[in-house]
Amino acid sequence: MTKYVYLFKEGNANMRNLLGGKGANLAEMTNLGLPVPQGFTITTEACTRYYEDGKVIGEDIVEQIYAALAETEKISGKKFGDLENPFLVSVRSGARASMPGMMDTILNLGLNDVAVQGLANLTSNERFAYDAYRRFIQMFSDVVMEIPKPLFEKVLDEFKENKGVKFDTDLDANDMKEIVVRFKEIYKENKGEDFPQDPKVQLMESIKAVFRSWDNPRAIYYRRMNDIPSDWGTAVNVQSMVFGNMGETSGTGVAFTRDPATGEKKLFGEYLINAQGEDVVAGIRTPQKISTLANVMPEVYNQFVDIATKLENHYRDMQDMEYTIERGKLYMLQTRNGKRTAAAAIKIAVDLVNEGMITTDEAVLKVEPKQLDSLLHPQFDATALKNAKEIAVGLAASPGAACGMVYFTAEEAVAAAKTGKKVVLVRQETSPEDIEGMAHSQGILTARGGMTSHAAVVARGMGTCCVAGCNTLRVDEEAKTAAFGDLVLHEGDWLSIDGSTGKVYAEQIPTVDATVSGDFATLMGWADAARKLQVRTNADNPHDAAVAVKFGAQGIGLCRTEHMFFEATRIAAMREMILSETEEQRRVALDKLLPYQKADFKGMYKALEGRPMTVRYLDPPLHEFLPAKNMTAEIEALAKELGTTTDKIVAKIDELHEFNPMMGFRGCRLAVRYPEIAEMQTRAVIEAAIEVKQEDGYDIHPEIMIPLVGAVKELAYVKKVVLDTAKKVMEEKGVELEVKVGTMIEIPRAAVTADEIAKEAEFFSFGTNDLTQMTFGFSRDDAGKFLGSYYDKKIYESDPFAKLDQDGVGKLVKMAAKLGRETRPDIKLGICGEHGGDPSSVMFCHKVGLNYVSCSPFRVPIARLAAAHAAILEKQGQL
């Protein structure tokens, strides 16, 4: 028979998956001989069975619960519903991963009309007992029975009004007794039956409520944000109550063994005398610093310090503890590895190594890769943020905080920034022409678009804060207004946005700059020593390349050449090329683009100081480079400049219009139809490489990447154009370079036929943005219409554009890697989608055996750390 219930003394810290974090640690503390109010844990497996069985607790489990209950009563010497010595318990959730505040808790369970008197007798405090009882009735009704809370609060308010007092504490024992009567009446009115007097009934209903709360909307949301699978389930801990509110020798508090904000090694925490946990949370009274407990209850304080040290040494990590003092006796209610800021995480990890407590590998694992984000970007001043009022939430598209004045077009943003103003660019959505405006802004806010929309991708590349897809925002670019419901902002109004949380504030909130300590470099050194995966960056200009190198990038994995074509001077030639009617005309325009493109590549090669660079050839549909059809003035100007008619330009715009631009005339399809574009790009790459070699001595091996390949013959055709041109240029210059031609794997057909494609491709780079779109069959720009429903209904648990879908897209990646290696054993494999900077996706890339990941510059440290995690976990047999 499966064991679904464990007494605390039966478990240990290694049973976290089964007992949840809280349960496992309560068991471990019990084993360590620490003062823990005894109880038992109902396992996570019981929770998943509860759901499988159609939200029923099986008979066998009920029996095990009753047996554990009896055993716990025996240990405590108390009895459920007893007049002399009533047994009271708390019922708390406890999942494998901490989900603070997301699920339900019931305290004081076991109180009924008899036990309340027992509690009064035992404590000689009738008011305390009846106050506990009415709290229990209220909590049970609200949390377990879903009776609206305000019904109870109204009664309390009436009593206070009638008595002319302000606080609950001004009500006496008789008031509480009467309130209990009234509360029980409310219960009966709503449920059609009496408030349950049988503590076992109370218990079973409460356990079910905790199981149910695993699936409440905020828990689902939290899991999605934190990559916690919904099938883990929660354990339930049933624990003897202890009371911190039994007078001046009682109290309750929380403490950390090190400062969770800075990592400093000193006991850090607070407590309240004569209070229960709820009171600390409610924030009505101000808690005391834990150091002052040394004066108030020196013995208890010393005992606590001993316990804290013992726990930290035992767990070899900073501990976050909850404790209660009941009439001078200390009880430990919880310990866990404490949450901490990124800065603290790094300091603690490095300190623990220096203290000889852990290895460098263990230190690396103690820092969550995702956390690094906050170290590398400005943040809001924490105090100012507390008082700020959030007006909307969008997608946390690019981390950091920004505060500036609202501007609605890229031009106006640039103009304002040049006068020294701080700017937040607000757009319906951004497009490639907005690049300059984005670069001059503190932050970018868009109404549309997902985690891989243009705004998000470009902002992450720049390291600029961005909140995207803010659904409640209505932008009117003509009227220059941004409306959030009734609140309407105009050009020049202040706006603050937080790209790490997606929150938006219509006010000025000061920011503090990012700071990186020496410990950061130490830890990243350990990470680099551990990892197997190389980390490259996605960068399109020398500045980004230099930033990425500073962050430890080992080269460029994706240089998107088209980003270079949008600058004012270049787009003219680009448009001339697109509007050409003959190959000859096209070549004339391409010749104008060549010097720009070559200069860009030279700048990048120099910034890379000899590191490798993969250049991806022109990818987007050509219509992106033309003005929109309704931009009459721009079309007229263009017609004049190119000596053609507006009609011809409009005809071309019509011709290039696409029903599904995502699946249209783009990628290598451009080079197949217009091979002269690939010729120009090849000439630019090779000439740049040769000149930089001659000027700086770097030995460059150009890597040329053909996008959107679906069939090997496509690649073979373009590869031939590239190699023929490269050969010609090298002969002209009298310099030989080793040139590699590879492809993106971003179309399902390419993944499925990777064995064929590897006959031509010398490397693969998985373009998991497009591969995700094609594999799922939804466009990132349109998915917003239904992804909300998908999360609500638990069909998807995470955004597949942010976190690689390992079951579907990942299966194609794995298949392609295997097929590719069968044909060409030494083929180099990398990933250059947005997933290259997502820790869980990086771990996947390690597992599949890729050679490198490539991500935006500011994510390079995250990828380095995640790659190290993967390698260390693999070494430990945990991957």
Next chain:
Amino acid sequence: MTKYVYLFKEGNANMRNLLGGKGANLAEMTNLGLPVPQGFTITTEACTRYYEDGKVIGEDIVEQIYAALAETEKISGKKFGDLENPFLVSVRSGARASMPGMMDTILNLGLNDVAVQGLANLTSNERFAYDAYRRFIQMFSDVVMEIPKPLFEKVLDEFKENKGVKFDTDLDANDMKEIVVRFKEIYKENKGEDFPQDPKVQLMESIKAVFRSWDNPRAIYYRRMNDIPSDWGTAVNVQSMVFGNMGETSGTGVAFTRDPATGEKKLFGEYLINAQGEDVVAGIRTPQKISTLANVMPEVYNQFVDIATKLENHYRDMQDMEYTIERGKLYMLQTRNGKRTAAAAIKIAVDLVNEGMITTDEAVLKVEPKQLDSLLHPQFDATALKNAKEIAVGLAASPGAACGMVYFTAEEAVAAAKTGKKVVLVRQETSPEDIEGMAHSQGILTARGGMTSHAAVVARGMGTCCVAGCNTLRVDEEAKTAAFGDLVLHEGDWLSIDGSTGKVYAEQIPTVDATVSGDFATLMGWADAARKLQVRTNADNPHDAAVAVKFGAQGIGLCRTEHMFFEATRIAAMREMILSETEEQRRVALDKLLPYQKADFKGMYKALEGRPMTVRYLDPPLHEFLPAKNMTAEIEALAKELGTTTDKIVAKIDELHEFNPMMGFRGCRLAVRYPEIAEMQTRAVIEAAIEVKQEDGYDIHPEIMIPLVGAVKELAYVKKVVLDTAKKVMEEKGVELEVKVGTMIEIPRAAVTADEIAKEAEFFSFGTNDLTQMTFGFSRDDAGKFLGSYYDKKIYESDPFAKLDQDGVGKLVKMAAKLGRETRPDIKLGICGEHGGDPSSVMFCHKVGLNYVSCSPFRVPIARLAAAHAAILEKQGQL
């Protein structure tokens, strides 16, 4: 060493792949002891090696050619370049599959300044010899050396002008001698060297030219149209020349053993006395019926009849033969299984079985499935068509011929048709609102869209002729004009279109109706007995369902429910549903749709008379049902009707706008967000099934298909909605039905995770239209921009929307079928994309082990026959 050259006596008919059709049959005739001018065949492998070696004929092959040449000279007793008895040859292509006229031929090879005199001596006919020489120089220069033909024709014209005569035949031997001199001068001017006098040089250059001609544009196009792989290559036949133009006892002709138009069993053919093959082709003189040869040369005629009978009995099929009579002696130059009309193919197949010559399986294989198309649709009157002038060519999107007056909107088409006019509907592209107009038209012509565009799919479903994506057509719907270059048609002008060829004619061409013989039913009966695959149809209304049943459909594989929502009375409720702001409002609108939907299903169930039907739930993006944003009047009317504002409707249109509608809010995503839609559809299906069961006694097992599933949880969610509703309805009605819920596999992720999806899906239907789009990453509506370049550059050899891409999309289908069966061994597998009606794709479905294919009604016989081919070929070990 590989043998690249075979003497005719070394080969046989089974060596077609190596020797090509012509070479294999020349060898076979030689073996049969028939009078064949001897020679040798250079294999198709030599051709592929020629390309692999960079368009060079390898030394070893050259040696083998020379050896075979020497042997052939010996057999003929003649010598290359000989003054006494000069050896002359023809050099002809001969691929594995017949590609008539697509590649090059060189005749009279071996003539030079010496041999021409030899020929004159031998024939005592100087004019004949020099005429042959000048023809050879001209042909060699044009075909082999690419010297422009008009240069030579100009000289001929000059001679005729100077002499004041009209025909070449009016020039005498001296003229011909002078012309030879002039022709050699032209050659030297253009090539910078003398016309080659060495017959071996002439021969090697000609062989190379034939190899090259395998890759000329018209050959590439022909292969693409006929599914011939480009890596097959062509063989080259070098054969001793015989001359049909040596006087009145010479002649040349072609003949069939049965009538290729009707299949009637009688010798059918014609000949010309004193002529060469070119003269028959040129059509200057009118050939005689072959029966008259019995009077002219009775011995030759009898010999020919014997040979023809012998060949038909030997090949057990109708033969198409070429022959030449040289000075009273008969030579066979070619025999092959003759091309024939569909009607003839069926008659011949059935007759051959009745004559005891072949088995029914063999008879089934003798009819090409594709051919049936022409039997089932009207065709142009062949005589009238000969004189018609084609003005444009589009895609042959739905077969048949149509002639009618041009109308530009569906409304006007309907109105005109109701007055008794024959209508051709001409549109930029069609949309679902055009359905009624399409149904009233003889044919449909669109300027945009591919083989699976809306127009093409719907037209095929209706069996209506359609030419789609006619690029040179410019439609101005406001001005009501259709322009083809300078030719502008107006409303009411006559237009004829051929949906089997894609050709468009601006005139009235009479059509003849389709006729189906009793032999057709006989043959299809044999096919049905042989096949393993079931054949269902795609139909959305009772009429189409009934047509399909008449054509032998075994049920409906795909009933697209949305096509039912576009009729005027229904679209109002549909729009009300879309514009609803709450679930309640939506339910009110859905209640209005329910009776229509139910009535449709009842009609279909009745038409099917108990056959199964798979109903696919609402699939297209909702914006397809709303008016376009610029349709102001329609929006105003709608606002009035629904009691809302135009602003609100425009806001909804904006909200529903998608960047990539193909990859947007559609398919099961609709049901996930609005489960009440699936509830209504389920109620309609179940109530219809129950009522038809009660009214007609058919035992119906509804099959409900959820579209666009990408993840098993999506399907599980919608399936639960369906089954809960079905249960409820069945309880209400007190009738139990077996209900199956399955899914389309049309998204790559579904194929890759088919093992998971099969946990919920009781059947899979491969939606290969969308699967092709997603797997290739291009939209069928946009691919036109680059597919042309892809065909030109031989990257793709066929349209993946018409013929299933077996290497890529097919791999996913295979994988999904395997994974699905692993989870659920009895899972039913079908295909309902357009490929279900394409013969090669049907064969693939058989190979992969699907249970059924589903195609448009008019393709059902084709699919039945193709399925039979697959089963028979498999039995013969040839699949």
